[in-house]
Amino acid sequence: MKSYSKDLIAASTIPIVLSILEKGDNYGYQIIKEVQTISGGALNWKEGSLYPVLSKLEQNGLITSYKKQENGRERKYYSIKKNGLKFLALAKTEWASINQILSNLWNPDPTLTSN
Amino acid sequence: MESGPHFDLQLAIELYLQDIDQDHLLDRDEKNELFDHFLSGTEELMQQGYSEEEAFEHCKAGFGETDLISREYARARPFRVSLIAAAGGLLLFFSIPIINSLMLLIAAISYRGGQLLDIPIRWISIGNLALMVLLLGGIGAYLLDRLKKRPYFRKAELWAIPVSAVLLPLAGNVLLMMAYNRSTAYRYQIELISSLFTQGNTITQLSILIPVITVFVLRHRSRRSGQPLLAHGALSGSFFLFFYLLLGISSISLLSPLSLYAGHWLGFPDGWIKMSDIVLKITMVLSLLGYVGYRLKKQQFFGSVESVVLPILGLICPWVANWTFWFVDAATINVRLINQTVLNSATIFQIALVLLILLSYVLISRTQKRLTAGWR
Numbered sequence: 379m380k381s382y383s384k385d386l387i388a389a390s391t392i393p394i395v396l397s398i399l400e401k402g403d404n405y406g407y408q409i410i411k412e413v414q415t416i417s418g419g420a421l422n423w424k425e426g427s428l429y430p431v432l433s434k435l436e437q438n439g440l441i442t443s444y445k446k447q448e449n450g451r452e453r454k455y456y457s458i459k460k461n462g463l464k465f466l467a468l469a470k471t472e473w474a475s476i477n478q479i480l481s482n483l484w485n486p487d488p489t490l491t492s493n
Numbered sequence: 494m495e496s497g498p499h500f501d502l503q504l505a506i507e508l509y510l511q512d513i514d515q516d517h518l519l520d521r522d523e524k525n526e527l528f529d530h531f532l533s534g535t536e537e538l539m540q541q542g543y544s545e546e547e548a549f550e551h552c553k554a555g556f557g558e559t560d561l562i563s564r565e566y567a568r569a570r571p572f573r574v575s576l577i578a579a580a581g582g583l584l585l586f587f588s589i590p591i592i593n594s595l596m597l598l599i600a601a602i603s604y605r606g607g608q609l610l611d612i613p614i615r616w617i618s619i620g621n622l623a624l625m626v627l628l629l630g631g632i633g634a635y636l637l638d639r640l641k642k643r644p645y646f647r648k649a650e651l652w653a654i655p656v657s658a659v660l661l662p663l664a665g666n667v668l669l670m671m672a673y674n675r676s677t678a679y680r681y682q683i684e685l686i687s688s689l690f691t692q693g694n695t696i697t698q699l700s701i702l703i704p705v706i707t708v709f710v711l712r713h714r715s716r717r718s719g720q721p722l723l724a725h726g727a728l729s730g731s732f733f734l735f736f737y738l739l740l741g742i743s744s745i746s747l748l749s750p751l752s753l754y755a756g757h758w759l760g761f762p763d764g765w766i767k768m769s770d771i772v773l774k775i776t777m778v779l780s781l782l783g784y785v786g787y788r789l790k791k792q793q794f795f796g797s798v799e800s801v802v803l804p805i806l807g808l809i810c811p812w813v814a815n816w817t818f819w820f821v822d823a824a825t826i827n828v829r830l831i832n833q834t835v836l837n838s839a840t841i842f843q844i845a846l847v848l849l850i851l852l853s854y855v856l857i858s859r860t861q862k863r864l865t866a867g868w869r
Contacts, residue, residue, distance in 0.1 A: 405529075407529070424555070424557030424558075424561070425530070425534075426513070427562060429530075430565035430569040451532070452529075453526075453529055454522060454525070
């Protein structure tokens with residue numbers, strides 16, 4: 379199975395979490411499950427490391443939380459805020475730009491190279 | 494698959510979460526959230542045929558190492574770590590007047606009990622010393638026990654220790670007045686109570702040995718396990734603040750004879766000596782506060798030199814300060830002036846303590862702001 383370096387996983391955690399929350403409100407356990415499904419198991423997060431990230435995102439006003447009763451249990455749901463959406467838009471541009479740079483380096487367009 | 498007959502899932506999750514919450518950083522909501530995560534995980538695995546215990550072990554492995562998660566929470570919560578360090582240091586410091594008051598209470602009880610039961614003076618003195626040593630041993634054992642458990646101090650101690658630090662000295666003085674009346678006491682009784690107090694003061698000073706030894710033991714363990722000195726930020730911060738508070742109070746007292754003799758030698762009038770005493774002490778307090786503020790900004794509170802020098806200075810300086818006035822010659826220096834410098838020391842120290850609490854708060858808030866505001 380494919381796996382990614384720790385640095386890449388760390389750098390991509392916040393955009394991934396915000397992207398999942400952009401689709402709709404969610405809670406910790408389910409966020410991890412979605413990441414595993416979307417990545418086909420390749421993004422193998424240590425589950426415990428998600429919660430400090432959620433806590434930090436909430437402190438920074440990018441997401442907010444509320445409680446919801448489900449199957450007799452109280453769950454902490456997270457939803458993305460306006461600032462979070464702005465941050466995510468910026469992150470998308472940056473990742474797309476990096477992706478473009480790397481693509482150009484690894485698959486140079488022959489029409490753009492002189493001589 | 495079947496679970497072991499004694500496996501208690503709720504308890505197992507709670508214990509695991511306690512391990513994560515080593516520094517008391519999580520609030521109840523966050524603990525409930527992690528608890529729910531484990532329940533969801535185990536339920537899902539049990540539906541696949543795992544036993545309760547196996548499902549829990551599987552979840553635990555996927556969750557990650559507790560130390561690592563704890564550190565990540567600490568990084569996400571720099572405010573709480575520093576706040577716990579500051580609270581811990583102040584609590585340790587407040588425990589000194591509590592110990593002193595308890596010694597005073599023991600002295601009063603030994604004196605009154607000895608007099609009532611007509612016990613020879615020698616045995617009163619021995620019994621008093623034994624009681625004091627026993628109390629000190631108990632306090633030391635309690636501290637070591639608290640260091641093994643986490644969080645290091647209970648929430649109740651946060652208010653109980655400062656309140657006791659204020660109330661116990663008052664109670665000690667009232668009890669002493671009830672037990673002993675100087676105007677009607679015989680000379681041997683005055684000598685007895687003085688010797689009991691001296692024992693109490695000596696034992697209180699010795700109590701500083703407990704945190705000093707603790708720091709050296711922790712230092713030794715940290716070095717042996719290859720971790721940074723006193724790896725836990727909150728714990729090393731507490732000791733750091735405690736020793737600097739001891740240094741602060743001692744150096745303020747030590748400056749009294751300096752300003753008295755220097756002023757006398759330079760031929761200053763009394764008013765000038767009083768003023769220079771205040772200026773010297775305020776300068777000392779501000780310099781110390783500035784330095785502590787600078788050090789508190791660092792993640793690792795103790796430097797390698799500090800981890801050795803600071804506890805030793807914290808132990809020696811209060812002793813030296815306690816004996817300072819033995820060297821002041823009342824024939825040369827005006828007694829009223831000596832008393833004034835003592836009063837200056839007490840007032841300046843109280844102001845310094847308030848400033849220290851405010852400074853801790855400001856620095857911690859600034860750190861929090863720096864780490865979060867500029868963070869995208």
